[in-house]
Amino acid sequence: MARRLIDPPYLSFPLEVSADGPRLASRSEHIRGQIEQVLFTLPGERVFRPDFGAGVKALVFEPNSTPLWQITKRRLLSSLADALQGEVDPKSIEIEVTGEEATLTITIGYTLAAVGVHETQTFTVGGS
Secondary structure, three states: OOOOOOOOOEEOOOOOEEOOEEOEEOHHHHHHHHHHHHHHOOOOOOOOOOOOOOOHHHHHHOOOOHHHHHHHHHHHHHHHHHHOEOOEOHHHOEEEEEEEOOEEEEEEEEEEOOOOOEEEEEEEEEOO
16 A cells, blocks of 8 residues: 655644634645744844844845845845754755846745755735
8 A cells, every 4th residue: 555645734824713713724834824923023133033034025125136145145044944854855955036117036946955946936026
């Protein structure tokens, strides 16, 4: 009999509790939540983890060009490899940063460590 891999339940982010108990998230939703925490947390915002976060919301006030995209990509690679340790193969993380006017688009691809499945998440910062 073939063994079926079960997607373990994770608590949703942000935490939501109803009369039925806490809302659960799938592995993909859980990892997306972890990535969002890295993207939108300013470095120094967490007292016991001062190096955590990339603070991409602050980047919308910078010149939206290739140098900004390269710096953002480098910053995210190290932050995400640390934050997603155990969930994602750190060597598989691929980041593409682009922008237009007041919008910054970040696409992150990765391979789930336990199951070898490749996923891609896209985030848009700024704009309307």
